[in-house]
Structure formats: C-alpha cells, structure tokens
Amino acid sequence: MAESENIVAETAEKIFADLADAQTINRDKKGEWKAPLWQALSDAGLPLAWVPEDCGGSGASLAEGFSVLSAAGRFAVAVPLAETMLAGWLLAQAKIASAGGEMTVVPASPKDRITVNADGSLSGRARGVPFAKVAKHFAVLAFDAKGDFSVALVDASKCRIESGLNLGGDPSDVVTLDKVQPIAIKPAPTGFDQARLMLMGGVARSLQIAGALESMLEISVRYSNERVAFEKKISKFQAVQHNLARLAGESAAALAAATSAADAIANAISFNDEVFLEAVAAKIRCSEAAEKGGGIAHQVHGAIGFTIEHILHRYSLRALAWRDDFGSESYWAVELGKLVAQRGADELWPLVASR
Amino acid sequence: MTAALRFDPIRLPSECEQLRKEVRAFLAEEIAAGTFDPHKPNREDTDVPEFSRKVGARGWLGMTWPKKYGGHERSFLERYVVTEEMRVANAPTRRFFVADRQSGPVLLKYAPEHIKMEILPRICRGEICFAIGMSEPNSGSDLFAAKTRATKTDGGYLINGTKIWTSSAHIADYMIAIFRTSPPTKENRRHGLTQFLVKMKQPGIQVNPIGQITGQYEFNEVVFTDHFIPDDHVLGEIDGAWKQATSELAYERSGPERFLETYYVLTELVRAVGNNPDTRSAEGIGRLVAQVHTMRRMSVSVAGMLQAGKEPVVEASIVKDIGTIWEQQLPHRVRELAAFVEETATNRETLEKQLDFAIKTAPKLTIQGGTTEVLRGIIARGLGLR
Numbered sequence A: 001m002a003e004s005e006n007i008v009a010e011t012a013e014k015i016f017a018d019l020a021d022a023q024t025i026n027r028d029k030k031g032e033w034k035a036p037l038w039q040a041l042s043d044a045g046l047p048l049a050w051v052p053e054d055c056g057g058s059g060a061s062l063a064e065g066f067s068v069l070s071a072a073g074r075f076a077v078a079v080p081l082a083e084t085m086l087a088g089w090l091l092a093q094a095k096i097a098s099a100g101g102e103m104t105v106v107p108a109s110p111k112d113r114i115t116v117n118a119d120g121s122l123s124g125r126a127r128g129v130p131f132a133k134v135a136k137h138f139a140v141l142a143f144d145a146k147g148d149f150s151v152a153l154v155d156a157s158k159c160r161i162e163s164g165l166n167l168g169g170d171p172s173d174v175v176t177l178d179k180v181q182p183i184a185i186k187p188a189p190t191g192f193d194q195a196r197l198m199l200m201g202g203v204a205r206s207l208q209i210a211g212a213l214e215s216m217l218e219i220s221v222r223y224s225n226e227r228v229a230f231e232k233k234i235s236k237f238q239a240v241q242h243n244l245a246r247l248a249g250e251s252a253a254a255l256a257a258a259t260s261a262a263d264a265i266a267n268a269i270s271f272n273d274e275v276f277l278e279a280v281a282a283k284i285r286c287s288e289a290a291e292k293g294g295g296i297a298h299q300v301h302g303a304i305g306f307t308i309e310h311i312l313h314r315y316s317l318r319a320l321a322w323r324d325d326f327g328s329e330s331y332w333a334v335e336l337g338k339l340v341a342q343r344g345a346d347e348l349w350p351l352v353a354s355r
Numbered sequence B: 001m002t003a004a005l006r007f008d009p010i011r012l013p014s015e016c017e018q019l020r021k022e023v024r025a026f027l028a029e030e031i032a033a034g035t036f037d038p039h040k041p042n043r044e045d046t047d048v049p050e051f052s053r054k055v056g057a058r059g060w061l062g063m064t065w066p067k068k069y070g071g072h073e074r075s076f077l078e079r080y081v082v083t084e085e086m087r088v089a090n091a092p093t094r095r096f097f098v099a100d101r102q103s104g105p106v107l108l109k110y111a112p113e114h115i116k117m118e119i120l121p122r123i124c125r126g127e128i129c130f131a132i133g134m135s136e137p138n139s140g141s142d143l144f145a146a147k148t149r150a151t152k153t154d155g156g157y158l159i160n161g162t163k164i165w166t167s168s169a170h171i172a173d174y175m176i177a178i179f180r181t182s183p184p185t186k187e188n189r190r191h192g193l194t195q196f197l198v199k200m201k202q203p204g205i206q207v208n209p210i211g212q213i214t215g216q217y218e219f220n221e222v223v224f225t226d227h228f229i230p231d232d233h234v235l236g237e238i239d240g241a242w243k244q245a246t247s248e249l250a251y252e253r254s255g256p257e258r259f260l261e262t263y264y265v266l267t268e269l270v271r272a273v274g275n276n277p278d279t280r281s282a283e284g285i286g287r288l289v290a291q292v293h294t295m296r297r298m299s300v301s302v303a304g305m306l307q308a309g310k311e312p313v314v315e316a317s318i319v320k321d322i323g324t325i326w327e328q329q330l331p332h333r334v335r336e337l338a339a340f341v342e343e344t345a346t347n348r349e350t351l352e353k354q355l356d357f358a359i360k361t362a363p364k365l366t367i368q369g370g371t372t373e374v375l376r377g378i379i380a381r382g383l384g385l386r
Ligand SMILES: Cc1cc2nc3c(=O)[nH]c(=O)nc-3n(C[C@H](O)[C@H](O)[C@H](O)COP(=O)(O)OP(=O)(O)OC[C@H]3O[C@@H](n4cnc5c(N)ncnc54)[C@H](O)[C@@H]3O)c2cc1C
Pocket: A238, B131, B132, B133, B134, B135, B138, B139, B140, B141, B142, B164, B165, B166, B167, B168, B219, B364, B367, B368, B369, B370, B371, B372, B373, B374
C-alpha cells in the first residue's frame, strides 16, 4: 500500500472504529449510530473520495478509494458509502458535479436497462439497487436509440421506489424511472459502457467481501481461543484448527483476488481483456469465498453465531448479499467463459500469465 | 483490527516479460524438434537429460544463486516465470527440478565451500539430478519418527535403514537425506536427526522402484546397508536437522508447480468446447479460470515476499493447501463439463486421455510435499491456535 493510501485508509478505519463498532451497532435497534457515522465520513470527504476537486469531491486516487472500501468491508459498514463513492465516480466520468448526501448507482445489475428518450428524459426499471431508498440522488447510466451511453444525475424523489431488503438487511430496492427529467445529463466517455460500471461495482463488492472475511477470520480465531468445551479451548481440537485454516485460505484467496483487481483497475491504461479478467475473477472468487468462508465462521461459532445478538451475521450475511450486486458470480462466469472460448485454447495461458 | 494475512498485488517486472518470451520461444523450438509433446502431461517417468542441459545452458537453473557457484543472480520473480512456463508446456523438468528448487538452496546454506564449488555449478549446467530422502516406512507426516541410522566411524558415518517414496532416486546422482545420529531427547523429540549429502550409485545403496496407480514409476524404496558417507558431507548442524528441514519445505510449497500439475486438462477442455460454448460450459470454464487466476495471483504474491527476503511460512502453506486441492478437483470438474463436448471435437481423444491420466494423478497432489492435514496444522499455528 502506498503512503497516501495508508493515510486515507487509516482515516476511514479510525472513523469506523470510533463510530461503527459492530457490537454497538448490533445493539442499537433504532439505528442511532447512522447519522453521526455518515456525518464523520462526509466531514472526512470519504463519500466523494473519487470525485475530483473541481467537481466538488476530495479527489482521492482510485487506489485510495479502494483501500477505504476494504476497510468498510472489515467493519461491514451498513451505510451507502460504497454506493455514494461509485455514484460520484460515475458522474465524474462525464464531468458532472456530484450532489451532496447519500447517492447510489442505477442500474446495479448487468441485465437491467435504462434508456434515454428522444426528449432527454429517462425510462427504465432497475432491480436490486443498493440503498436506493436512502439515497437523495442517483447516478444513472443510460443509453439512447443509437446505443450511445450517457451519465445522468437524477433526483431520487422523481423516481418510483419499491423497498426491499437484501440478505444482510440493507436496502435493496426496485427503482422505476418513468420519463424522469435528469438534473444533468452528459455523454459517457468513449468506450464506457454498462459492463464497465458493473465491473467497477463488482470490484468494490469484492473488496468489501474480502474485508468481511478478514473480520470473520479474526472473530472466529478469537472465539475459538475463548470458548471451552470438553475441558479445553475449542481451538485445541484439530478439527476446529483445520476448519479455521480453511477459513484463512478462503479469506486469503478473496483478499488476493480483490486487491489484485483493484490494483489492476487503478493502474489500467485501457480496459482490455486482462483487466476484465482481474475484475471478473475477483467477483467470482470472492463470492465463492463468502459462501465457503462464511459457512466455516458459523460452524466455529456454534449456536451463538446464529443469534441476532451476536455480530457474526453482520459480516456473514452481508458478504453473501454482496454476491448479488452488479452481476452475480454465475453471470460473470458465463461472460468470462465466453471470452476465454472466443480467444481460444492457446490464448488461455497467455491471458492468465499476463497479470 | 489485525490484517493477519497479506497478499500484496505484486506485478511481474518488465524483465520478466522479456524472459517469458525467451522461454516460450525455446519451448516452441524444443516441441518442434520433437524433444517432448506438450499434449502429453508431464509423464513422471520421462527423463530427458539433453533437455536438462539445454535449460542449464540458457541460464535458467540456479537463477537466483551467486555467480561464483554458476548461478545467475536473478530474481525469484524471474525464476517464477521460467517455472510456470515449463510447467504449463508440460516440459520434462523432472531431472533438474528438485535440485533447482530445493537441494541447491540447501547446499548453498549448509554445505562446506569445496562441496558447493564442486556441485552447484553442475546443477546449474543441468548435469545432475537430486532426490529428497525424508520419508521412511513409518515416518511420513511425522518426520521426526525417522529411524535410519548414521553411526559415527573413522572419517565419516555408516548408514543403515530404508527411505521410501523417494522421487527420482533411480536416476538421481545425489540425495539430501536426514538420518538419525542420536536418539530424541525427552524435552525435544525433534532432536537427533542430521542432514547428509548422499552420493547415489555407490556401494551399500540399493534402489527398488515402486509402481504408481498412474502406471508410472516415479518413486522408490532406497535401502542403505553400511553405506559410508564422509564427514564433509554432513550438512549443517549435527542432530539439528529439524530446523533445516522445515525451512527447506518452505521452498517446496508455494510455487506454480503447486496448482498447475493438472492444468493441461483445462486448456484441452477449452479447445474441445470451441468458440461458441453453451451456457453451462461457459460458466464452468469461467469459474475455473477465475480460480486459477486467483491461485496464481496468490502464488506470485508469495514469490514477491521471498524476493523481499521475508519468510512467508503461513502464506506459502495456504497457497499449497488451496492450490493442491484445486488442482486435485480440476480434472473432476473438467470431466463433468467434458460430458457435453461434441463427438466431433477434434481433440476429443486427447482430452479423454489427459483426463484419464489427470484423474489418476489427482490423489497424490494433496499428499506429496506434506499432506493437507499437516499444512493446516502449520496454518493453525500461524493463526495462534497452537
Ligand atoms: C508422489 C509422491 C512423491 C513423493 N516424493 C517424496 C520424496 O521425494 N521424498 C520424500 O521424502 N517423500 C516423498 N513423498 C512422501 C510424502 O512426503 C509423504 O507421503 C507424506 O509426507 C505423508 O506421509 P505418509 O505417506 O507416511 O502418510 P502418513 O503420515 O501415514 O499419513 C496418512 C494420513 O494420516 C494423516 N495424518 C498423519 N498424521 C496426522 C496428524 N498429526 N494429524 C492429522 N492427520 C494426520 C495424513 O495427513 C494422511 O492423510 C512423496 C509422496 C508422494 C505421494
């Protein structure tokens, strides 16, 4: 990690440690932790980290922003930080200034489509939009009859929102735009398409999943060193040790895949097949790790980890939920498989070895 | 929060890319000349001494070692590139691989100077083959149960006992082995083992081949009867081999060879599926590619740690644990997907032959170099559980 990434990540970590302690949040049934946390994050300029200063943001690098997302994953932060960062980033692609407050991106699935009508208004439906209900503005990616992509800033109150919750209990809503006039709309840069947005979102989710797994490993190791059964700490049983070693493996795989993809995107000159491989592989492998690793964390915790009082679910269920955002691992596996098949057998190893 | 595990996204530097091109060009020439067939998995009993010498002549053996011993003072990352290209091409690396990866570094660390000067340059030239003598009939995972005795005599030691599962012993010129020089102590059951350099094909050493379920002969039983080893062939500390053997194993555990041994079936599946796959095949291939990419990123990251002079014991064990399980499952996943391959696929027969071999190979992958269970014990220790 570079020096400045460290500083930004440390700022985020400190805010999370002070205001987003999992135990405190879990006990606070009224959600009173949310406002002070969001305020502190906003004061530190983190939600608009990826927005250049001349567009009203703090102009952090991609790498710095990614390190914030890792930290957010380690704390399983349930405020729309990643979403607002992504929205700000999307708007900045078209040099549109971000609005203040909570934002999210529309669409959030590679299969949903938003279109630009002839009169410049927007129509379409997007499912599973994270935190849409909380967001005051949407950053929308839409395309017109010619197939050209535009980026728009939209007032959330102009859209129909059907509330839903994801596995982790966070908002995941259906957003319908019916000839909505955007606050601002500009063409997306050449080559920017929906896949690009989904992959950026997917890498954000990968970093969050990897972070959640790091925390699950940590609390599982700690618990196994505390819990006594059959007159020993359960950490002394070989079967438990092996389960934790597997959890460490899944956590390590997620971490390696996600940080590698983030590094690839942060340093990409063009969005070629190699960067696509990095981004997609991260989403696939981290999603697999969420399933395997989360399962082990629960096993090690026994019944206590299955209670709503315990913090484990804050990580495990969110990691599982994040698999579905911006294209599930099955969706991307098909896309990657097609790409590999089209390039042909002899080009597979060169692709893998190019990174 | 403690970020206990770190896998930094190391990128191979540009000199590696140039080197990769050279290795690929060399391998293509050798394939064209008929030295080996890339579509035949690295059959463990194919021994091609000329290939070994050519690789040495290219400067690709002992790459990281000092020049005065014939090495090339290049980086671990450069060595990494050579290893993975050879592995993916199914090149016949058997004769030189153990010496280059493991035995050479042990000699560098523990052998007396005149032995280093004599042997290391020959390894670098690809002239000699090494075997590893750790396991015994009742000592595999429990290395410290080894019984083969080295009894002090005039000017050296007399060896009596049996090593087993010794890969390449039948073609090896040397073996680095651990023998019992004194009994374990009450306080330390690891005490009492010493590491020796054994010259093979000498009186008192008998090598008996052991067949494997793949139909190949790769490992052997090695019986020592009053075999004499001179004093200057002791490596390192008398009775202290346990420290040395564990650090030696670190070299064995994180490289690309630990997840690429059955990789060829994936390439062959992509070939058979063609450029317009159905959804099931596409998804299956996509997942496998994402997994191998991730494994490789982890392995490169560990190579970066070695290059930086760190000792990534836990990280290397994790890579070997999930890497070997992956390469073990790979042929089975490919088999499932291959059920949908068209009868007319041009490489169908090759794919089937490769699958047959890979599925037979699979059981050993999580045993050689330390079993899954033993590795997980090491990881657990690293996590502070033991
Ligand atoms: C292809 C191949 C090549 C090899 N080449 C070499 C070589 O060149 N040189 C060499 O010295 N050795 C070599 N080996 C041997 C290899 O290192 C051993 O097989 C391995 O260390 C396991 O020992 P074992 O076979 O005696 O099994 P055992 O130690 O008897 O183990 C049997 C099973 O019990 C489990 N087990 C044992 N102890 C424990 C424990 N404490 N906790 C949990 N589970 C346990 C093991 O994990 C394993 O599943 C090779 C093996 C193979 C398969």
